[in-house]
Amino acid sequence: xxxxxxxxxxxxxxxxxxxxxxxxxxxxxxxxxxxxxxxxxxxxxxxxxxxxxxxxxxxxxxxxxxxxxxxxxxxxxxxxxxxxxxxxxxxxxxxxxxxxxxxxxxxxxxxxxxxxxxxxxxxxxxxxxxxxxxxxxxxxxxxxxxxxxxxxxxxxxxxxxxxxxxxxxxxxxxxxxxxxxxxxxxxxxxxxxxxxxxxxxxxxxxxxxxxxxxxxxxxxxxxxxxxxxxxxxxxxxxxxxxxxxxxxxxxxxxxxxxxxxxxxxxxxxxxxxxxxxxxxxxxxxxxxxxxxxxxxxxxxxxxxxxxxxxxxxxxxxxxxxxxxxxxxxxxxxxxxxxxxxxxxxxxxxxxxxxxxxxxxxxxxxxxxxxxxxxxxxxxxxxxxxxxxxxxxxxxxxxxxxxxxxxxxxxxxxxxxxxxxxxxxxxxxxxxxxxxxxxxxxxxxxxxxxxxxxxxxxxxxxxxxxxxxxxxxxxxxxxxxxxxxxxxxxxxxxxxxxxxxxxxxxxxxxxxxxxxxxxxxxxxxxxxxxxxxxxxxxxxxxxxxxxxxxxxxxxxxxxxxxxxxxxxxxxxxxxxxxxxxxxxxxxxxxxxxxxxxxxxxxxxxxxxxxxxxxxxxxxxxxxxxxxxxxxxxxxxxxxxxxxxxxxxxxxxxxxxxxxxxxxxxxxxxxxxxxxxxxxxxxxxxxxxxxxxxxxxxxxxxxxxxxx
Numbered sequence: 020x021x022x023x024x025x026x027x028x029x030x031x032x033x034x035x036x037x038x039x040x041x042x043x044x045x046x047x048x049x050x051x052x053x054x055x056x057x058x059x060x061x062x063x064x065x066x067x068x069x070x071x072x073x074x075x076x077x078x079x080x081x082x083x084x085x086x087x088x089x090x091x092x093x094x095x096x097x098x099x100x101x102x103x104x105x106x107x108x109x110x111x112x113x114x115x116x117x118x119x120x121x122x123x124x125x126x127x128x129x130x131x132x133x134x135x136x137x138x139x140x141x142x143x144x145x146x147x148x149x150x151x152x153x154x155x156x157x158x159x160x161x162x163x164x165x166x167x168x169x170x171x172x173x174x175x176x177x178x179x180x181x182x183x184x185x186x187x188x189x190x191x192x193x194x195x196x197x198x199x200x201x202x203x204x205x206x207x208x209x210x211x212x213x214x215x216x217x218x219x220x221x222x223x224x225x226x227x228x229x230x231x232x233x234x235x236x237x238x239x240x241x242x243x244x245x246x247x248x249x250x251x252x253x254x255x256x257x258x259x260x261x262x263x264x265x266x267x268x269x270x271x272x273x274x275x276x277x278x279x280x281x282x283x284x285x286x287x288x289x290x291x292x293x294x295x296x297x298x299x300x301x302x303x304x305x306x307x308x309x310x311x312x313x314x315x316x317x318x319x320x321x322x323x324x325x326x327x328x329x330x331x332x333x334x335x336x337x338x339x340x341x342x343x344x345x346x347x348x349x350x351x352x353x354x355x356x357x358x359x360x361x362x363x364x365x366x367x368x369x370x371x372x373x374x375x376x377x378x379x380x381x382x383x384x385x386x387x388x389x390x391x392x393x394x395x396x397x398x399x400x401x402x403x404x405x406x407x408x409x410x411x412x413x414x415x416x417x418x419x420x421x422x423x424x425x426x427x428x429x430x431x432x433x434x435x436x437x438x439x440x441x442x443x444x445x446x447x448x449x450x451x452x453x454x455x456x457x458x459x460x461x462x463x464x465x466x467x468x469x470x471x472x473x474x475x476x477x478x479x480x481x482x483x484x485x486x487x488x489x490x491x492x493x494x495x496x497x498x499x500x501x502x503x504x505x506x507x508x509x510x511x512x513x514x515x516x517x518x519x520x521x522x523x524x525x526x527x528x529x530x531x532x533x534x535x536x537x538x539x540x541x542x543x544x545x546x547x548x549x550x551x552x553x554x555x556x557x558x559x560x561x562x563x564x565x566x567x568x569x570x571x572x573x574x575x576x577x578x579x580x581x582x583x584x585x586x587x588x589x590x591x592x593x594x595x596x597x598x599x600x601x602x603x604x605x606x607x608x609x610x611x612x613x614x615x616x617x618x619x620x621x622x623x624x625x626x627x628x629x630x631x632x633x634x635x636x637x638x639x640x641x642x643x644x645x646x647x648x649x650x651x652x653x654x655x656x657x658x659x660x661x662x663x664x665x666x667x668x669x670x671x672x673x674x675x676x677x678x679x680x681x682x683x684x685x686x687x688x689x690x691x692x693x694x695x696x697x698x699x700x701x702x703x704x705x706x707x708x709x710x711x712x713x714x715x716x717x718x719x720x721x722x723x724x725x
Contacts, residue, residue, distance in 0.1 A: 215253075431449070452490050465510075622694070
């Protein structure tokens with residue numbers, strides 16, 4: 020209901036002078052107004068203080084009829100008075116003059132009983148009239164206004180009937196029985212309306228509640244055709260105001276609801292900008308939402324109506340002209356008791372859905388944006404990344420606090436402009452970012468946001484570098500942010516960070532493999548070099564298998580499935596659903612949300628430590644005294660192999676190098692063997708892990724065969 024402070028007030032004189040409005044019985048004292056002019060009849064000149072028994076029978080009947088005609092319009096008669104007591108709107112009572120003694124009442128029994136049978140109709144008139152007066156105020160809402168207007172039209176017909184009866188009375192053609200005969204057809208309709216009015220007044224119903232009340236009462240009167248027809252007419256009249264609000268929503272995407280009666284609520288505090296800023300933005304789901312009080316005849320179409328207006332609102336926000344259907348039969352305010360309005364709503368939904376989907380695909384190139392994100396965040400075309408990792412190696416080796424994001428951005432721009440990505444006009448939307456924590460830590464935060472459960476704190480490495488925290492961001496504007504929201508981009512970035520780190524491990528192992536090839540040219544028959552080469556090859560096989568699984572077993576197949584679904588999507592909600600499902604599936608199948616990731620991270624760490632020891636062998640003459648580094652001892656031993664020696668094939672050197680390599684091999688094999696049973700067991704419940712299990716099980720077979 021509209022706030023009283025936002026609508027005009029009813030003038031006080033409307034209450035102080037009830038005879039100007041027709042509400043004569045607002046207070047008990049109102050019955051004393053104009054005491055000398057009671058009654059409708061001007062032809063019967065009687066002394067009001069005389070009891071009715073003082074007159075003959077024919078005159079008594081005329082007096083009763085005259086008073087009943089007054090009571091039918093809510094006015095006190097000479098011997099029939101109307102009293103209002105208490106604070107209720109239906110607290111009316113009718114009283115016959117008590118001056119009649121028992122003998123007189125017995126003689127007038129027929130007249131009195133006939134009069135009492137008409138009193139319910141009189142009371143119904145008073146209730147309806149009072150409801151019309153009270154619900155015509157500004158604060159009552161449009162539905163009550165329309166309902167009150169329909170009731171006022173009904174009361175005019177009722178008053179015309181009373182005027183005709185009075186005319187017959189003045190012609191001497193109306194008796195008590197005749198009055199009862201003519202009043203009977205109106206009794207059922209007026210009583211049914213009074214029941215509705217009592218409930219509406221008792222619970223202060225507005226908007227949808229009034230419509231539902233009328234609908235339920237009409238169903239109860241299914242056996243009475245006349246009453247049901249009248250109630251359906253009242254429903255149509257009350258609906259007209261409500262459907263005016265509905266029509267603007269489904270044809271224009273606007274809520275024109277000054278009295279807060281519509282079943283769709285708007286939360287203006289939620290802005291579309293939150294889609295690109297807030298991970299858990301609720302704009303699309305809660306900017307417009309359904310209320311509890313939905314009209315019963317719209318209950319099955321409520322979601323469709325909500326979605327239709329949301330689509331139109333998006334187009335309006337984009338500055339796109341929304342063409343409202345111009346056909347007359349598409350106007351919701353023109354339907355009767357049939358289901359034509361459902362066809363109108365369905366037609367409006369199809370129009371809005373198709374228009375918005377075409378707008379997103381054609382003007383804003385949604386598919387092209389998603390394909391571009393696939394290139395840069397899922398590394399579909401990774402040539403720019405190779406160049407970037409070469410020129411940004413020194414910057415990425417720093418801690419996150421030491422990294423200059425501006426310098427990284429300039430290096431990323433150079434990489435994009437000097438590779439095949441330069442031909443892509445969307446490459447300018449790619450930006451870089453550096454997180455403050457590791458991937459595992461960020462994933463634990465993601466789980467908190469998704470499930471609301473407290474995830475155990477992941478132990479953060481003592482020192483992380485830009486390699487672990489670097490990520491790529493993508494600029495997305497409205498309305499594409501409905502699909503590619505901050506939440507979706509965060510998931511893309513998590514996958515990118517995992518792939519980027521795997522690529523980094525692969526590069527380091529490739530460099531280590533080149534070290535071995537150079538060393539083998541100087542010592543072709545060295546056992547240490549051969550043992551280390553086998554370990555390096557197994558590590559490369561592991562990281563290549565992992566990258567193959569992520570790229571060709573997870574990302575590519577799921578992308579093609581999503582792309583095909585997007586091509587056949589019928590609405591933007593389906594697009595959002597397919598895209599969200601794609602992201603969830605990729606995160607799950609990449610094992611980013613399972614304990615398997617911990618094992619994979621440990622294996623990658625061992626590979627990096629081994630690669631670092633091998634590279635330092637070639638790049639340093641002396642081993643740096645970094646005793647905290649786990650690769651220190653191995654580096655120190657491997658370095659001896661490069662130094663000139665009088666006995667280059669000394670068995671002592673060979674043994675020391677072999678022991679160092681075997682140390683890495685034992686650690687790598689131990690982690691690998693602990694991962695295999697986990698993959699095998701989980702693959703039974705999650706079949707997509709079968710491919711990863713098969714690839715991982717093939718790693719290290721060379722060593723087992725030796």
